[in-house]
Amino acid sequence: MTETKESGAHPDVADPAPTPHVADPAPQPRATKEQVEAAMHDSKLAQVLYHDWEAETYDEKWSISYDQRCVDYARGRFDAAVPDEVQRELPYDRALELGCGTGFFLLNLIQAGVARRGSVTDLSPGMVKVATRNGQGLGLDVDGRVADAEGIPYDDNTFDLVVGHAVLHHIPDVELSLREVVRVLKPGGRFVFAGEPTTVGNRYARELSTLTWRVATNVTKLPMLSQWRRPQAELDESSRAAALEAVVDLHTFDPADLERMAANAGAVEIRTASEEFTAAMLGWPIRTFEAAVPPGRLGWGWAKFAFNSWTTLSWVDATVWRRVVPKGWFYNVMVTGVKPGGTPS
Numbered sequence: 001m002t003e004t005k006e007s008g009a010h011p012d013v014a015d016p017a018p019t020p021h022v023a024d025p026a027p028q029p030r031a032t033k034e035q036v037e038a039a040m041h042d043s044k045l046a047q048v049l050y051h052d053w054e055a056e057t058y059d060e061k062w063s064i065s066y067d068q069r070c071v072d073y074a075r076g077r078f079d080a081a082v083p084d085e086v087q088r089e090l091p092y093d094r095a096l097e098l099g100c101g102t103g104f105f106l107l108n109l110i111q112a113g114v115a116r117r118g119s120v121t122d123l124s125p126g127m128v129k130v131a132t133r134n135g136q137g138l139g140l141d142v143d144g145r146v147a148d149a150e151g152i153p154y155d156d157n158t159f160d161l162v163v164g165h166a167v168l169h170h171i172p173d174v175e176l177s178l179r180e181v182v183r184v185l186k187p188g189g190r191f192v193f194a195g196e197p198t199t200v201g202n203r204y205a206r207e208l209s210t211l212t213w214r215v216a217t218n219v220t221k222l223p224m225l226s227q228w229r230r231p232q233a234e235l236d237e238s239s240r241a242a243a244l245e246a247v248v249d250l251h252t253f254d255p256a257d258l259e260r261m262a263a264n265a266g267a268v269e270i271r272t273a274s275e276e277f278t279a280a281m282l283g284w285p286i287r288t289f290e291a292a293v294p295p296g297r298l299g300w301g302w303a304k305f306a307f308n309s310w311t312t313l314s315w316v317d318a319t320v321w322r323r324v325v326p327k328g329w330f331y332n333v334m335v336t337g338v339k340p341g342g343t344p345s
C-alpha cells in the first residue's frame with residue numbers, strides 16, 4: 001500500500017514510485033490431494049485451487065456470455081445499484097474489477113458503456129488468464145493482474161470506478177477490503193458490488209439446491225433413466241468441489257451489514273438494493289439440476305425455458321414482491337458508495 005499522493009506536492013519532493021508489478025504466479029488447474037487437504041484450513045489457498053480448477057469451464061458452467069444478454073444483465077445490476085444521475089454521466093474512465101472471475105461484470109459493463117478501460121483482477125491466476133483473454137478477444141482496453149482484495153496492488157487515487165460481482169462473500173475481512181477500495185478510488189470515485197448472497201436468501205437457495213441434487217442423482221440411478229446420469233467419477237469430483245466450496249463461501253449479508261462496513265471504510269453516499277426472490281427459488285434448483293445431468297443433455301429448449309422463466313419471475317419480484325417482502329429476504333444484495341472529496345476526472 002502507498003501513501004496518498006497530494007496533487008499540490010512540492011516539486012523537489014519526488015513522487016513515490018508506483019507499486020511495482022512482479023510477475024503473476026501460474027494457474028494450477030489440477031490441485032494435488034495434499035494441497036486440497038491444506039486448503040480445508042486455508043480459505044485463500046482454497047480460493048486459488050477451487051477457482052483455478054474452474055477457470056477454463058466457468059463461463060460454460062454459469063452460462064456467462066459477452067453478448068447482449070449478459071451485457072444487459074451486467075448493466076441492469078449496475079443501474080439497479082446506482083442513482084439515476086450517475087447513469088446520465090457515464091462512462092467512467094478507468095475501472096478496476098476485484099474477484100473478476102472470467103471478467104463477466106467489468107467486460108460486459110465496458111461493452112455497456114459504463115467505463116472506457118479497465119483492469120481485471122482476481123486472487124486466482126487461472127481466472128485472471130481467462131478474463132484477460134476474454135477482454136482481448138472482445139477488443140477491449142483491458143489489462144489483468146493477480147490481486148488480493150484485502151491488499152489491492154495499485155496506488156492510491158488510481159481508479160474512477162471499482163466493481164465486483166459475487167466476490168465480497170469470499171473475502172475474509174470485507175471491511176478491510178472496502179477500505180482498500182476507497183484508497184485506490186479517486187476522490188468522488190464510486191464502487192459497485194453486486195451479486196452478494198443475503199443471509200435469508202442463502203438459506204433457502206442452499207436447501208433447494210441440496211434437495212434438487214439428491215433427487216436428481218438418486219432418480220437417475222433407475223435403469224430407464226441411466227442416459228440422464230453423469231459418470232460416478234464426475235459426480236464424485238463435483239462433491240469434492242462442493243466440499244471446497246464450503247471453505248470458499250465465507251459470508252452472507254444483511255443489507256445493513258454492508259452499509260455499516262462501507263461507512264466504516266470511509267465511503268459516503270452508500271446505498272444497498274436487493275433483487276431475486278422467486279427467481280432465486282427457481283434459479284438455484286435449475287442450475288443444480290443442470291450440474292447433475294450430463295452436459296449438453298438438456299439442449300437449447302431447456303436453456304430457453306430456464307432463461308425465460310427466470311426473466312419472468314425477476315419481473316414479478318421487482319414489481320410485486322418488492323412491495324411486500326423485506327429487502328433482506330431477496331437472494332442478491334448490492335452495495336454502492338463514493339469516496340469523499342470531489343468529482344473524478
Ligand SMILES: C[S@@+](CC[C@H](N)C(=O)[O-])C[C@H]1O[C@@H](n2cnc3c(N)ncnc32)[C@H](O)[C@@H]1O
Pocket residue numbers: 047048051098099100101102103104105121122123124127147148149150164165166167170171172195
Ligand atoms: C463466485 S466467483 C465470481 C467471479 C465473477 N466476478 C463472476 O461474477 O462471474 C468469486 C471470485 O472471487 C475471487 N476471490 C476470492 N477471494 C478473493 C480475494 N481475497 N481477492 C480477490 N479475489 C478473490 C475468486 O478467485 C473468484 O474468481
